[in-house]
Amino acid sequence: MKINVLFSPLGADELSFAGKTTVVIDVLRASSTIVTALYNGAREVVPVATVEFAVKVSGGMFGGQTLLGGERQTKKVEGFALGNSPLEYLPEVVSGKTIIFYTTNGSKAIVKAKFSENLFVCSFLNLEAVAKHLVNLNKDFEILCAGRNNYYSMEDSVCAGKLITEITKLNDSAELSDSSKACVSLSKTFGKSTLKMLKDTEHGKILLENGFEDDLNFCSKNSSYNIIPYFSANVLKVLSNSEDVNK
Amino acid sequence: MKINVLFSPLGADELSFAGKTTVVIDVLRASSTIVTALYNGAREVVPVATVEFAVKVSGGMFGGQTLLGGERQTKKVEGFALGNSPLEYLPEVVSGKTIIFYTTNGSKAIVKAKFSENLFVCSFLNLEAVAKHLVNLNKDFEILCAGRNNYYSMEDSVCAGKLITEITKLNDSAELSDSSKACVSLSKTFGKSTLKMLKDTEHGKILLENGFEDDLNFCSKNSSYNIIPYFSANVLKVLSNSEDVNK
Numbered sequence: 329m330k331i332n333v334l335f336s337p338l339g340a341d342e343l344s345f346a347g348k349t350t351v352v353i354d355v356l357r358a359s360s361t362i363v364t365a366l367y368n369g370a371r372e373v374v375p376v377a378t379v380e381f382a383v384k385v386s387g388g389m390f391g392g393q394t395l396l397g398g399e400r401q402t403k404k405v406e407g408f409a410l411g412n413s414p415l416e417y418l419p420e421v422v423s424g425k426t427i428i429f430y431t432t433n434g435s436k437a438i439v440k441a442k443f444s445e446n447l448f449v450c451s452f453l454n455l456e457a458v459a460k461h462l463v464n465l466n467k468d469f470e471i472l473c474a475g476r477n478n479y480y481s482m483e484d485s486v487c488a489g490k491l492i493t494e495i496t497k498l499n500d501s502a503e504l505s506d507s508s509k510a511c512v513s514l515s516k517t518f519g520k521s522t523l524k525m526l527k528d529t530e531h532g533k534i535l536l537e538n539g540f541e542d543d544l545n546f547c548s549k550n551s552s553y554n555i556i557p558y559f560s561a562n563v564l565k566v567l568s569n570s571e572d573v574n575k
Numbered sequence: 576m577k578i579n580v581l582f583s584p585l586g587a588d589e590l591s592f593a594g595k596t597t598v599v600i601d602v603l604r605a606s607s608t609i610v611t612a613l614y615n616g617a618r619e620v621v622p623v624a625t626v627e628f629a630v631k632v633s634g635g636m637f638g639g640q641t642l643l644g645g646e647r648q649t650k651k652v653e654g655f656a657l658g659n660s661p662l663e664y665l666p667e668v669v670s671g672k673t674i675i676f677y678t679t680n681g682s683k684a685i686v687k688a689k690f691s692e693n694l695f696v697c698s699f700l701n702l703e704a705v706a707k708h709l710v711n712l713n714k715d716f717e718i719l720c721a722g723r724n725n726y727y728s729m730e731d732s733v734c735a736g737k738l739i740t741e742i743t744k745l746n747d748s749a750e751l752s753d754s755s756k757a758c759v760s761l762s763k764t765f766g767k768s769t770l771k772m773l774k775d776t777e778h779g780k781i782l783l784e785n786g787f788e789d790d791l792n793f794c795s796k797n798s799s800y801n802i803i804p805y806f807s808a809n810v811l812k813v814l815s816n817s818e819d820v821n822k
Contacts, residue, residue, distance in 0.1 A: 335727060339586025480582060482753035506729035506777050510761055517760045530753050 329499060330468040333488050333507040336475035337437045349467045350444040351458060351491070354474030355483040356531045357412050358434020359451040359557075360547040361397075364414035366566050367553045369423035373564040375435035379405055382430040395422065398430035402538050405430065413543050426563075437474040438559060447559035448567070452487055452522055456551035459494035461567070466499070471511075482518065482529045489515025490550075523548040576746060577715040580735050580754040583722035584684045596714045597691040598705060598738070601721030602730040603778045604659050605681020606698040606804075607794040608644075611661035613813050614700075614800045616670035620811040622682035626652055629677040642669065645677035649785050652677065660790050673810075684721040685806060694806035695814070699734055699769055703798035706741035708814070713746070718758075729765065729776045736762025737797075770795040 334340055353359055362373050371393075376382045379400065386394050397410035397417070404411035410421070412431050429435050441447055446465070450458040462469060471491065473484035489511035496502050496512075504512065518525045526532040526544045535543060558567035581587055600606055609620050618640075623629045626647065633641050644657035644664070651658035657668070659678050676682050688694055693712070697705040709716060718738065720731035736758035743749050743759075751759065765772045773779040773791045782790060805814035 333727075335582055336586075339583075339725065478586065480580075480754040480757070482757060485757065507727040510727070510729060510732065510757070513764045514757055514760060517764070 329466055329501065330503045330505070331471070331492055331495070331508045332505040333471045333473065333485065333511050335473050335480045335485060335507065336478050337440045337472060338475070338478035340440060340472070342440055342443060345441045345470075346443040347445050349446040349462075349465065349469035350441045351448045351450050351462070351469060351471045352434070352438050352441055352474065353450050353471060353484045353487050354431070354434030354437060355451055355487050355547055356481075356526065356529075356535060357414060357543055357547060358429070358431040358474065359449045360453055361412055361414040361417060362429065362434075362449050362557050362564060363451050363453045363553055363555065365417040365422050365427055366557050366564070367555050368417055368419040370417070370425050370427050373427045373429050373557065374562065375438040375564060376428060376430050377436045377439040379430050382428045386428045393424070394426045394428060397427050398435065400432055402534060413540060414546055415542060433474040433476060437472055438564070441472050442559065442562070444559070449557035449559070449564060450487065450491055452490070452548060452550050454551065454553045454555055455487065455491055456494060457554050457556050459491055459498070461556055463495055463498040476531050481531055482514070483526055483531065485511045486515045486519045486522075486525055489513070490519055522550060576713055576748065577750045577752070578718070578739055578742070578755045579752040580718045580720065580732065580758050582720050582727045582732060582754065583725050584687045584719060585722070585725035587687060587719070589687055589690060592688045592717075593690040594692050596693040596709075596712065596716035597688045598695045598697050598709070598716060598718045599681070599685050599688055599721065600697050600718060600731045600734050600738075601678070601681030601684060602698055602734050602794055603728075603773065603776075603782060604661060604790055604794060605676070605678040605721065606696045607700055608659055608661040608664060609676065609681075609696050609804050609811060610698050610701045610800055610802065612664040612669050612674055613804050613811070614802050615664055615666040617664070617672050617674050620674045620676050620804065621809065622685040622811060623675060623677050624683045624686040626677050629675045633675045640671070641673045641675060644674050645682065646679065648679055649781060660787060661793055662789060680721040680723060684719055685811070688719050689806065689809070691806070696804035696806070696811060697734065697738055699737070699795060699797050701798065701800045701802055702734065702738055703741060704801050704803050706738055706745070708803055710742055710745040723778050728778055729761070730773055730778065732758045733762045733766045733769075733772055736760070737766055769797060
């Protein structure tokens with residue numbers, strides 16, 4: 329099992345993902361929010377690459393069943409029902425709903441990797457579930473970090489490193505690329521306190537300045553949710569055997 | 576002084592470098608070879624982005640004064656006088672010569688950053704000289720890692736981390752981005768033995784398989800050359816005050 333990490337979707341070709349297994353990570357906050365929305369009963373999350381497409385897609389669905397969610401440069405998009413804080417995606421808000429989801433980094437990264445044979449979404453919140461599933465799947469895979477505005481972000485690489493570390497505990501024949509080894513090393517150095525690490529990152533500081541400290545606390549919780557968002561037919565749903573996999 | 580690191584030139588826009596100070600690193604082997612060629616008396620090195628352009632440029636120069644050098648996927652380009660091993664760039668070969676230089680990663684990264692206000696080339700060989708000069712210059716700068724085939728390479732980020740570490744010893748007000756902090760951490764973890772690190776990287780292994788162990792030994796020597804290649808008017812020359820800077 330070969331594991332590679334891409335630190336940003338910048339310049340990666342959509343077709344390069346064809347036939348691959350890909351894990352998208354955007355700790356702050358898209359992948360944390362997607363995991364939370366699905367855990368709290370959202371029927372599905374439809375990641376989109378532009379605000380225009382979000383509006384277009386939602387227009388074609390039945391009003392009461394659809395919510396527009398996401399952000400542009402940290403702020404909720406005008407006219408959207410929800411922002412990109414996982415704390416907004418409560419059971420009473422999202423249960424049974426289809427979420428059309430646009431964010432500056434995360435949703436675009438998922439759309440970029442849409443030709444993957446298997447495409448999962450990972451955050452600190454569901455890291456252990458994803459690790460166990462990838463070990464059972466036993467295929468080469470690539471971790472696509474969403475990064476921030478197309479550049480490297482510490483929190484995504486530390487999360488990638490923790491995911492790889494969990495996997496190597498369960499499968500000692502995993503082959504790590506340079507970038508995978510770098511992530512494992514960074515997760516050892518910076519991952520002792522996930523919350524402290526998040527607060528020290530470039531993106532974490534911007535979220536703190538914008539009053540999202542509770543989001544950082546929430547996104548730092550390791551493996552509290554036992555679900556795996558899985559991308560198929562352009563929507564993310566809970567992988568049906570998530571629970572079995574993790575027993 | 577703000578310091579940022581780009582892990583690969585992939586997707587970076589040429590014009591984004593305009594007005595900036597940039598340091599290009601391609602440890603294996605372009606930046607090590609450029610430093611060696613200039614140290615050994617080459618008049619200048621002309622980095623080019625395509626083999627075709629290398630041939631075109633060399634055709635317009637006086638025969639005896641010009642040498643074509645470089646590689647494509649580790650191998651010397653057919654018809655070129657020199658490959659990309661720093662050990663070929665001996666004083667008796669390069670003294671007084673103009674080297675037209677094409678490589679898979681490094682020369683392309685330099686050409687991509689050509690609009691920089693200041694553009695330097697760094698390797699382990701001249702790391703201390705570059706660090707001292709950047710501290711004296713006291714400007715924000717970006718380190719552009721050439722990477723391998725447009726992706727991350729461990730050796731370039733460890734070299735970047737050592738460069739940043741040297742600078743922060745001399746200037747304690749340097750502000751490090753997420754990627755800069757990651758490089759410093761990686762240089763602490765993997766930089767204890769530069770040679771061992773080089774041998775364990777993806778690119779290092781390929782060079783070992785191709786019989787270039789001596790190159791790895793050579794490229795691992797820390798700060799043995801006291802010169803700084805500086806890019807101006809499309810050619811790299813020794814920065815004239817390199818020696819003063821390092822006294």
